[in-house]
Amino acid sequence: MTQQAITLQDIAELHKIELAANPYPWPVSAFTSSFSALYYNFKLTLEQQIVGYVFCKIVADQAELFNICVNPYFQGKGYGKQLLQQLINDLSAKKITELWLEVRASNHIAIGLYESFGFACADIRPNYYTNAQGAEDAHIMCLYLL
Ligand SMILES: CC(C)(COP(=O)(O)OP(=O)(O)OC[C@H]1O[C@@H](n2cnc3c(N)ncnc32)[C@H](O)[C@@H]1OP(=O)(O)O)[C@@H](O)C(=O)NCCC(=O)NCCS
Numbered sequence: 001m002t003q004q005a006i007t008l009q010d011i012a013e014l015h016k017i018e019l020a021a022n023p024y025p026w027p028v029s030a031f032t033s034s035f036s037a038l039y040y041n042f043k044l045t046l047e048q049q050i051v052g053y054v055f056c057k058i059v060a061d062q063a064e065l066f067n068i069c070v071n072p073y074f075q076g077k078g079y080g081k082q083l084l085q086q087l088i089n090d091l092s093a094k095k096i097t098e099l100w101l102e103v104r105a106s107n108h109i110a111i112g113l114y115e116s117f118g119f120a121c122a123d124i125r126p127n128y129y130t131n132a133q134g135a136e137d138a139h140i141m142c143l144y145l146l
Contacts, residue, residue: 003086006041006053008032013050014043017071024104024129026067031055034066040090044083046074052083056091056099063091065101068110080113088117088145097146104129105137119143 006014011031018025034041034055040063043053052070056063065087070079091099101119103110119141128138 001051001082002045003042004045006043006055008035010043010050010053014053017050017053018067018069021069021072021075024131030067040087040094042086042090044079044086051079054083054087056087058091058094058096061095061097063096063099065099081116084113084117088143092145095146097144099143099145101141102128102138103141104131105139106131111139111141114141114143117143 011028014031015026015028018031034057038057038059040056040058041054044051050071051074053067054065055067056065068080068083068087070083088099099119100122101114102125103114105111105124120143121139122142123140125138125140127135129136
């Protein structure tokens with residue numbers, strides 16, 4: 001498994017994975033606008049195939065996880081845990097103290113993953129996301145890193 005920075009050249013392939021993996025996929029514009037100096041983004045590859053990726057923004061000593069996604073072909077094999085562990089290790093090395101994220105209340109797999117790392121739900125934003133039923137809550141979760 002190789003960890004590499006994401007470049008603009010990766011976006012077409014990342015977007016294909018995103019469409020296949022995520023029922024509420026990022027549009028291409030979300031990928032292209034996530035490359036300022038504040039972002040810490042990386043991908044994990046196996047034999048030249050992208051297994052998964054992370055987009056994270058760092059402001060002062062706080063980080064926000066904007067996207068974590070595993071290629072459906074590789075899901076359920078521990079790679080989501082590996083991506084998150086790698087992110088936590090890298091942020092800790094950068095002396096980041098808190099990692100925040102927002103997740104749909106219905107995304108039980110992601111919430112299970114986050115809770116297994118010790119993330120706690122800090123707040124709930126009612127009806128924050130749209131879905132087929134109308135709307136659903138956002139869980140705002142935080143992990144203290146130090
Ligand atoms: C969330 C996601 C990254 C997890 O990646 P993954 O590689 O499949 O996850 P892992 O194999 O590392 O499993 C990690 C944990 O997730 C949970 N999980 C994974 N697959 C699951 C399933 N089918 N049912 C329930 N929980 C599951 C479990 O808590 C698991 O830990 P465990 O194996 O100790 O029980 C992946 O499902 C994904 O890309 N989803 C689409 C994008 C998305 O929703 N991202 C999060 C947005 S906030």
